[in-house]
Amino acid sequence: MGDTIKLLAMDLGASSGRVMLGLYDGNTLRMEEIHRFANTPVYIGGHLYWDVLKLFHEMKKGIQRAYRARGKLRSLSVDTWGVDYGFIDKRGMLLYSPHHYRDKRMGSHRQGLEVLLPPREQFSVTGIQPSLINTVYQLFADFQDNDSLLEVADTILMMPDLFHYLFSGIAAAESTIWSTSGLMDAVSGEVSTEVFSRLSIPLA
Numbered sequence: 106m107g108d109t110i111k112l113l114a115m116d117l118g119a120s121s122g123r124v125m126l127g128l129y130d131g132n133t134l135r136m137e138e139i140h141r142f143a144n145t146p147v148y149i150g151g152h153l154y155w156d157v158l159k160l161f162h163e164m165k166k167g168i169q170r171a172y173r174a175r176g177k178l179r180s181l182s183v184d185t186w187g188v189d190y191g192f193i194d195k196r197g198m199l200l201y202s203p204h205h206y207r208d209k210r211m212g213s214h215r216q217g218l219e220v221l222l223p224p225r226e227q228f229s230v231t232g233i234q235p236s237l238i239n240t241v242y243q244l245f246a247d248f249q250d251n252d253s254l255l256e257v258a259d260t261i262l263m264m265p266d267l268f269h270y271l272f273s274g275i276a277a278a279e280s281t282i283w284s285t286s287g288l289m290d291a292v293s294g295e296v297s298t299e300v301f302s303r304l305s306i307p308l309a
Contacts, residue, residue, distance in 0.1 A: 113171055113181035115164050117144050117264070122160060124167025126175060139174070140167035146205040153205040155189065155264070161271055181272070185264040187285030188240050192247075193260040193267075193276060200258060203267070204247070206238040214246040222303045230299055232291030233284075240286035245304050255307065 112127040124140040142163040146153045164183070171178060191203040204210065215237060224235040233239060244261070248254055262270055263282045270276050283289050283296070290297040301308050 111171070111175050111178045113139075113168065113178050115167065115181065115183045115268070117160060117183065117185040119186065120144055122163060124164060124171065126171050128175070137174075139171045142166075146207065147202070152210060153208040154202040155191075155205055157191070157199065157202050157267075157271075161268065164268070183265045183268040183272075185268075185282075187263070187282055188238050188243065189264045190240060190243070190261050190286075191264070191267040192254065192258040193262060193270070194257050195259045197274075197276075199267070199271075200254075203264065204243060206243070208243075210250060211237045211242045211246045214249050215242065217249065218242060218245045218304065221305075222300065227287060227300075230291065230297055231287050231289055233287040235287070241288055241300060241304070244288070244306065248304075248306055 108130065110129040112129065114125045114127060116123050116125065120143070122142050122144045123138060126137045126139050128135045128137065140163065142160075144160060145156060147156050148154075168178070168181065186206070188206050189203050192200040194200050218241070219235075222241075227233065227235045227241070231241075236242070240263075260276055262276060263278070263286065265282050266277060266279055269279075280289075280294060284294075288297060288300055289295065290299070296308065298308065
């Protein structure tokens with residue numbers, strides 16, 4: 106297997122996570138399950154959060170097991186569902202464990218958001234069906250509940266990008282996960298300045 110390319114894929118579903126090793130010899134891609142673990146949200150103070158550090162620890166275990174089994178890896182990538190995110194502060198630190206999409210905080214802010222950005226217009230701009238779990242609803246609720254975020258938060262990273270950041274130290278936004286957020290312009294493929302402006306959320 107000297108010429109085999111080894112790629113690691115980490116998938117975080119609603120209740121479990123797994124680390125899969127892809128082996129590509131130039132013609133055929135084979136997959137091996139390396140590690141499987143629970144993905145259980147944590148309920149604290151009336152809210153539901155991702156257990157980020159536990160998941161990061163489990164994914165590192167998967168990397169270690171893959172390396173011991175197959176040697177040096179070419180690359181790795183993380184996949185999660187498409188609406189949750191974390192805040193990075195000005196020092197480059199994760200502010201707090203990200204809220205889980207099943208958290209209920211968005212309900213009390215739905216009417217306020219939809220006055221500023223009606224569902225029909227949300228769909229027209231972003232191409233995303235309006236839903237309380239969408240990133241746009243979550244982000245609006247966060248800033249309504251905690252106005253200090255405007256002072257301390259520097260970057261928002263969708264969950265796959267957040268884990269990539271924890272692994273690499275590089276903060277980057279991957280377009281396909283952002284396209285699920287309700288924050289991206291469906292025509293340009295860029296972050297929608299109209300959405301952010303309507304909701305009075307600064308882009309920088």
